[in-house]
Amino acid sequence: MTLITDVRTLQEIDDEIAALEASLSETDARLTRSEALEAAEAAWATADAAFQEVRRAQRDLEASIASLTARIDPEERRLYDGSVRNPKELTAIQHEVELLKAQRTALEDRLLEVMEAFESAAAERAGAEAALESARRSRAEEVDALRAKREDLAARLAAALARREAQAGCIPQASLRLYDDIRRRRGHAVARIQGSSCTGCRVAIPESIRRKTFDPAALAQCPNCERILYVG
Ligand SMILES: [Zn+2]
CATH class of the missing domain: 1.10.287.620 (Helix Hairpins)
Incomplete structure (x- = not known):
């Protein structure tokens, strides 16, 4: 498992939690x-x-x-x-x-x-x-x-x-803090690189950062929105 894979899995779980919490509050409203x-x-x-x-x-x-x-x-x-x-x-x-x-x-x-x-x-x-x-x-x-x-x-x-x-x-403390911090500020901490742009903010990603996404032990971040990037 690479670090980015673990972070993406965490993001998926957080998305699921957010959806479940939204359904719960909607259900509570309908019960009221x-x-x-x-x-x-x-x-x-x-x-x-x-x-x-x-x-x-x-x-x-x-x-x-x-x-x-x-x-x-x-x-x-x-x-x-x-x-x-x-x-x-x-x-x-x-x-x-x-x-x-x-x-x-x-x-x-x-x-x-x-x-x-x-x-x-x-x-x-x-x-x-x-x-x-x-x-x-x-x-x-x-x-x-x-x-x-x-x-x-x-x-x-x-x-x-x-x-x-x-x-x-499963995620090192520093990376987890980074993830939680971006998620708090942006709502979603992880963004895909599509073409050569960040899907979070549409800004072009330099090749040096794009290469960093393949490092199994590091997290690459968008220089504009700071989201954690992945390719795929
Ligand atoms: Zn971005």
């Missing part, structure tokens, strides 16, 4: 919240609020109609039970009864409209409730799958970290 479930909850809340409002309007109208009826009935009885004999008073009562009945008819018309709205609000609410239930079931299944995925990723990450430690142990 579900936009589909939140949307179903919001739709249910909206449908429920609309339903409650229509129901309140219906009850208010029914109460107003009942209170009008409670005023109309005794007045109507007075018209026909002979208790009022004064024609003027009878006319006044009749007039009031007609007025109250007209008010009641208007409220009854409004009640019919509200009852229709109630039907459709109830249907919409039932639909939103069914959709919410279905979203909750899907979410429960999704959470199970995500937890299993998370467990698998965590195990693979632990294995990759152990391999990383073993691989780092």
Whole structure:
């Protein structure tokens, strides 16, 4: 094994670790919240609020109609039970009864409209409730799958970290420090020479440095981006 081969293997393991860590944090984000479930909850809340409002309007109208009826009935009885004999008073009562009945008819018309709205609000609410239930079931299944995925990723990450430690142990301290330092600054510490350029920064590599990449015990670096170079 040449030094550069060991360093490239370390870079591969580090790439794998980075990918596993990215998958883990994405999985954690998906475990934290579900936009589909939140949307179903919001739709249910909206449908429920609309339903409650229509129901309140219906009850208010029914109460107003009942209170009008409670005023109309005794007045109507007075018209026909002979208790009022004064024609003027009878006319006044009749007039009031007609007025109250007209008010009641208007409220009854409004009640019919509200009852229709109630039907459709109830249907919409039932639909939103069914959709919410279905979203909750899907979410429960999704959470199970995500937890299993998370467990698998965590195990693979632990294995990759152990391999990383073993691989780092194969590399001399000074080279390892160099590698870690470049990786911290550049994200990726190793670059291939393609044609005669560094694939990390596209700058031309002098022949003397290119030759150095074939030295089994040394690391050649790009004079521009400092990445560790290899040919192949
Ligand atoms: Zn470079």
